[in-house]
Amino acid sequence: MASRSSDPAQLFGAAAKGDRGALARLLSLAERGGDQGREVARLASPHAGRGYVVGITGAPGAGKSTLTSALIGELRARGARVGVLAIDPSSPYTGGAILGDRVRMQDHTHDDKVYIRSMATRGHLGGLSLATSEAIRLLDATGHDWVIVETVGVGQVEVEIAGKADSTVVVVNPGWGDAVQANKAGLLEIADIFAINKADRDGVESTRRDLQAMLDLTEFAEGEWQPTIVSTVATTGHGVVELVDAVVAHRADAQASGELVRRREVRRREELREIVERRLELRARELCSGAKWDALEAQVVSGLLDPWSAADDMLRGISA
Amino acid sequence: MASRSSDPAQLFGAAAKGDRGALARLLSLAERGGDQGREVARLASPHAGRGYVVGITGAPGAGKSTLTSALIGELRARGARVGVLAIDPSSPYTGGAILGDRVRMQDHTHDDKVYIRSMATRGHLGGLSLATSEAIRLLDATGHDWVIVETVGVGQVEVEIAGKADSTVVVVNPGWGDAVQANKAGLLEIADIFAINKADRDGVESTRRDLQAMLDLTEFAEGEWQPTIVSTVATTGHGVVELVDAVVAHRADAQASGELVRRREVRRREELREIVERRLELRARELCSGAKWDALEAQVVSGLLDPWSAADDMLRGISA
Numbered sequence: 001m002a003s004r005s006s007d008p009a010q011l012f013g014a015a016a017k018g019d020r021g022a023l024a025r026l027l028s029l030a031e032r033g034g035d036q037g038r039e040v041a042r043l044a045s046p047h048a049g050r051g052y053v054v055g056i057t058g059a060p061g062a063g064k065s066t067l068t069s070a071l072i073g074e075l076r077a078r079g080a081r082v083g084v085l086a087i088d089p090s091s092p093y094t095g096g097a098i099l100g101d102r103v104r105m106q107d108h109t110h111d112d113k114v115y116i117r118s119m120a121t122r123g124h125l126g127g128l129s130l131a132t133s134e135a136i137r138l139l140d141a142t143g144h145d146w147v148i149v150e151t152v153g154v155g156q157v158e159v160e161i162a163g164k165a166d167s168t169v170v171v172v173n174p175g176w177g178d179a180v181q182a183n184k185a186g187l188l189e190i191a192d193i194f195a196i197n198k199a200d201r202d203g204v205e206s207t208r209r210d211l212q213a214m215l216d217l218t219e220f221a222e223g224e225w226q227p228t229i230v231s232t233v234a235t236t237g238h239g240v241v242e243l244v245d246a247v248v249a250h251r252a253d254a255q256a257s258g259e260l261v262r263r264r265e266v267r268r269r270e271e272l273r274e275i276v277e278r279r280l281e282l283r284a285r286e287l288c289s290g291a292k293w294d295a296l297e298a299q300v301v302s303g304l305l306d307p308w309s310a311a312d313d314m315l316r317g318i319s320a
Numbered sequence: 321m322a323s324r325s326s327d328p329a330q331l332f333g334a335a336a337k338g339d340r341g342a343l344a345r346l347l348s349l350a351e352r353g354g355d356q357g358r359e360v361a362r363l364a365s366p367h368a369g370r371g372y373v374v375g376i377t378g379a380p381g382a383g384k385s386t387l388t389s390a391l392i393g394e395l396r397a398r399g400a401r402v403g404v405l406a407i408d409p410s411s412p413y414t415g416g417a418i419l420g421d422r423v424r425m426q427d428h429t430h431d432d433k434v435y436i437r438s439m440a441t442r443g444h445l446g447g448l449s450l451a452t453s454e455a456i457r458l459l460d461a462t463g464h465d466w467v468i469v470e471t472v473g474v475g476q477v478e479v480e481i482a483g484k485a486d487s488t489v490v491v492v493n494p495g496w497g498d499a500v501q502a503n504k505a506g507l508l509e510i511a512d513i514f515a516i517n518k519a520d521r522d523g524v525e526s527t528r529r530d531l532q533a534m535l536d537l538t539e540f541a542e543g544e545w546q547p548t549i550v551s552t553v554a555t556t557g558h559g560v561v562e563l564v565d566a567v568v569a570h571r572a573d574a575q576a577s578g579e580l581v582r583r584r585e586v587r588r589r590e591e592l593r594e595i596v597e598r599r600l601e602l603r604a605r606e607l608c609s610g611a612k613w614d615a616l617e618a619q620v621v622s623g624l625l626d627p628w629s630a631a632d633d634m635l636r637g638i639s640a
Contacts, residue, residue, distance in 0.1 A: 038628040042628065044626075045626030048623070265621045272627040275630075279635055280600045280601070281597075284596055297592060300588050303369055307591050311595040314596055315599055
């Protein structure tokens with residue numbers, strides 16, 4: 001069985017044919033990010049770019065998981081193969097571990113055209129950001145037409161991860177206006193589409209007016225996409241067709257305007273820069289240990305050597 | 321004139337003999353942190369360690385500058401040579417630029433045994449932290465018996481800089497208890513001495529009780545220094561003798577217990593680590609530019625090359 005192999009090339013071939021076990025093992029390799037992780041990136045890279053990446057972000061409790069589950073349903077109804085990355089920067093758990101919590105998504109666990117994976121901070125030496133890029137690329141390269149990246153929370157990491165999507169859906173709730181004032185600017189900046197979820201509650205219209213007022217105050221360039229606002233009730237499916245339509249509309253617009261190509265180029269540049277930085281960081285950690293380091297450190301500590309000369313000495317031996 | 325020279329060795333010789341112009345130029349070199357800055361560190365290192373470093377930190381408006389000025393006066397009365405670094409991480413100005421604002425310290429500007437320098441974020445490639453370490457070392461190595469490091473504010477950078485002191489004085493005011501609740505824990509951790517400044521105001525005793533209660537809740541190791549609390553009115557000089565006595569007592573205790581040696585060792589280790597990291601960061605910035613980078617980046621952007629292989633290629637050529 002291909003999926004029993006530990007050879008990335010064999011695993012990749014099997015995963016591309018729909019072997020979920022092989023895909024799971026490749027994702028674990030990619031998450032860990034070592035030599036084998038790099039081999040996975042090398043294999044996936046030429047096949048990536050066909051899939052479309054949708055980010056789902058918003059405050060905790062906004063209903064992102066339920067909405068993601070509803071989106072999966074609608075995308076499946078349209079005949080697409082869907083990959084989902086559920087990302088929780090605050091959780092130390094990874095892999096299948098927290099999948100059990102994502103109860104709503106379990107509707108799709110028996111659908112072999114849907115692959116759902118939870119990711120957390122542990123593992124990848126380059127951090128969650130690079131691990132997410134790898135996982136997106138892998139899902140894309142193994143034939144998932146849509147890759148949904150759901151992030152929990154609205155902090156810096158979430159915004160960073162949202163930057164990896166082709167379209168970003170920011171999920172808010174009625175009455176949102178007062179609750180997360182501080183994060184509004186950041187969310188406005190990344191949103192291509194706003195979903196006012198739990199729209200069966202009071203205050204939908206005022207939230208919509210509030211969002212629209214903020215958008216009206218934003219200066220958009222000629223021809224630039226202006227975020228659309230969709231009301232949803234994820235638990236009943238209300239508005240989900242409209243939400244997928246809004247994403248499809250944004251996709252068409254971004255393709256026509258060249259914005260999609262531009263975003264993906266920026267993303268690849270940023271990823272490359274990040275990899276170089278992380279690897280140098282790693283190198284620094286390696287350098288700051290071992291016998292030679294200990295000896296130099298002892299000289300610096302005792303005052304026999306100044307720290308800059310010691311650093312020179314240490315860095316002289318550096319090579320990738 | 322030695323101070324007209326730009327040769328660090330000549331400048332250092334002159335500064336060690338009390339030439340303030342030479343010292344100013346060396347500090348500028350150290351602040352900038354390039355090759356000449358490193359040469360300054362190399363020259364200063366063997367002569368450093370005799371001076372004693374006192375950190376003065378606390379919330380804005382607590383009266384740190386006035387207290388620093390009073391401390392200078394008392395230390396001068398005890399016959400010491402005093403160097404002062406006034407550090408403002410939030411200010412883009414550096415060197416003499418903001419010195420004019422520090423009105424109280426001007427009492428000492430005509431005393432040739434007192435050297436006062438303002439430092440801010442601009443300049444040093446390794447950031448304010450490394451620049452501060454360099455400046456402390458230089459003042460120490462050029463015969464300043466005491467080096468006072470005053471930081472404005474109570475943020476992360478201030479705590480980091482406080483970590484470079486042999487004794488740290490945290491300046492609070494009566495009624496402080498309510499005002500900076502959030503920072504209490506951080507300040508408690510770094511304080512060797514608390515100065516309740518503006519002690520002519522109401523609430524000194526309750527602030528003292530408040531501090532003492534917090535200290536009582538802290539678990540100290542056998543023989544560990546327990547922070548002392550001194551009341552001061554910096555503007556009148558009240559309590560300043562007691563404050564200097566408290567610092568001297570902490571110094572004696574730290575010397576006797578070995579804590580001073582331990583702190584300085586930790587500091588040197590941290591500085592070395594920081595230098596290695598910063599230099600690798602710089603190297604990363606260099607690597608991520610230029611013709612070779614552009615060519616590799618173009619291949620990654622177009623999807624011809626995966627980013628890990630491109631990073632490999634880039635890092636292969638690395639040497640310090």
